[in-house]
Amino acid sequence: MSKDRTFTIQLDEDLCKGSDCYICVNACPKGVFAEGERITPKGLRPSQVKDPDECIGCEICEFLCPDLGITVEEVGGTERVITSTPKGGATAPASGGWTTVQSSLDPGTHYMIGDEACAEGAIAAGCRFYAGYPITPASEIMVHMAKRLVQTDGVFIQMEDEIGSMAAVIGASWAGIKSMTATAGPGFSLMTENVGYACMTETPCVVVDVQRAGPSTGQASRPASGDVMQAKWGTHGGVEIIALAPWSVQEMxxxxxxxxxxxxxxxVPVILLADAVTGHLRESFQVEETMELFDRIKVPGAPPFGSDDESGVPSMPSFGEGEELLITGSTHDRYGVRKTADPVVHERLVKRISKKIIAHMEEITDYELYFEDGAQRVVVAYGSTARSALWAVKAARERGERVGMLRLKSLWPFPGELIRDWGRRCEEFIVPETNLGQISQVVQQHTANPVSLVSQTNGEIMDPRRVRDFLMGRKSH
Ligand code: SF4
Ligand code: SF4
Known part of the structure; x- marks a missing residue:
């Protein structure tokens, strides 16, 4: 710390609880703060910056303020580099990237329910931490993870609720462990605040939402796809997210x-949008002998929250590796230092954490086409509803209808270019959904062709006859 440099101290009076606190007044080694003299309309007496010229930039006040009300910045300074040297002076080699590993299950055919297959997929991917709270129809994931993590030297915690579960998953990920939670319905609502925290802190983790019929507690054991938009927009602030939609136990x-x-x-946090059908269905699935896994990139000393590439993914150190880590959901620079009043830093950060997803659409987007030859009408389906839709498309094809099907395995980021492309080749889109029309609206945003919704919201798997009859121009069931 040096008095050769000058610092500005911003104290946000709207955040300060004043005489209930005065931590900054007591903690500042240079007596920069003083008890307040003015009473605000809220009846509080915020502290005041009395001697800013005395500030040596130690940042004690910024770190200790419980309401994040203080920002200290060097006048004319550049970004502060927190550290670039791992403990002990040794420079650890960079690590991470793709590797080929042996599958954790024996190769061959297995027979499980979807929730159990999901848990096995997590173990195979290297997940060694699960925090969760039981909820139908996702509880079997938790039960299976509890059993399997004991066998794989992992850690399982039943948390007090879904808010805590998501927070624990984020913490474990920063400790360097691949982490997951699973939930449904109201539990997913509780998790969404911390899903946003994971987006802002760029914390890799997996959140499984085994969707059930809502709103609210709705029908706990019944399927639906009502959380599709919640996965995209549930957290505040509006950033891109990745969400996948399995239709079988194999895909779980x-x-x-x-x-x-x-x-x-x-x-990023990635959301697996399963549903009560794919979660509870029991069917066989295949396991290959080896698989490709990606481990987070670590470059010792590299800034953990910034990249020169504006769509880039920064290196991610872990706690315990000797690097000082500042992690905050508030706006921060490349080293995690809070910059809550800097418009340039904020815009750059928000754009990058979205661009790193959008710029890699091709790598993320996953879909399958069925009966595409000569298709004039295209059914767009996802999740368990796609099972019913495919039966209906086959039935319509057998009767001479020129119908094809596009099954979306990834829902977010939405593959708009794929819809635009098919819109030039076909006349109409039909979107069966077990909600009041969520993806159908997004399909319509990407085409001038007519888009028809086949909606079912009775807590049952989509009736294939309902889709078939729509395709055949008959009255639906
Ligand atoms: S530490 Fe923060 S909340 Fe407490 S008095 Fe100082 S500015 Fe206000
Ligand atoms: S940065 Fe240090 S010296 Fe400056 S006001 Fe805060 S606590 Fe006091």
Whole structure:
């Protein structure tokens, strides 16, 4: 610390609780702060910056203020580099990236429910921490993880609620461990605040939402796809998110592995949007002998929250590796230092954490096409509803209808270019959904062609006859 440099101290009176606190007044080694003299309309007496010229930039006040009300910045200073040397002076080699590993399950055919296959996918992907709270129809994931983590030297915690579960997952990820939670319905609502924290702190983790019929507690054991928009927009602030939608037990396994790879690759929370059908369905699935896994990139000393590439993914150190780490959901610079009043830093950060997803759409987007030859009408389906939709498309094809199907395995970021492309080749889109029309609206945003919704919201799996009859121009069931 030096008095050769000059610092500005911003004290946000709206955040300060004043005489209930005065931590800054007591903690500042240079007596910069003083008890307040003015009473605000809220009846509080915020502290005041009395002697800013005395400030030596130690940042004690900034770190100790419980309400994040103080920002200290050097006048004319550049970004502060917190550290670039791991403990002991040794420079650890860079690590991370793609590796080929043996599958944790025996290769071959396995027979489980989707929730169990999801848990096995997590174990296969290297997940060694699970924090959660039981909730139908996701509880079987938690039960299976409790059993499997004991066998794999992992850690399982049943938390007090879903808010704590998500927070614990974020903490474990910063400790360097691949982490996951699973929930449904109201539990997903509780998690969304911390999903936003994971977005802002660029914390890789996987959140499984086994969707059930809502709103609210709704029908706990019944399927629906009502959380699609919540996955995209549930957290405040508006950033891009990655969400995948499995339609089978096979994909509960495969897409859970993919979710971990994407989370690590892009340092984001990835949401697996399953549902009560894919979670509780029991069917066989195949496990290959080896698999490709991505581990987060670590470059010792590199800034953990910034990259020269504006769509880039920064290196991610872990606690315990000797680097000083500042992690905050508030706006921060490349080293995690809070910059809550800096418009340039804020804009750069918000754009980058979205751009790192959008710029890699091709790598993330996953879909399958069925009966595409000569298709004039295209059914766009996802999740368990796609099972019913495919039966209906086959039935319509057998009767001479020129219908095809696009099954979305990744929902967010939405593959708008794919819809635009198909819109030039077909005449109409049909979107069956077990909600009041969420993805159908997004499809319409990307095409001038007519888009028809086939909606079912009775807590049952989509009736395939409802889709078939719509395709055949008959009255639906
Ligand atoms: S530490 Fe923060 S909340 Fe407490 S008096 Fe100082 S500015 Fe106000
Ligand atoms: S940075 Fe240090 S010296 Fe400056 S006001 Fe805060 S506590 Fe006091």
């Amino acid at each position: 396994y495969d897409l859970t592995i993919k979710a971990f790879n994407l989370a690590e690759r892009f340092r």
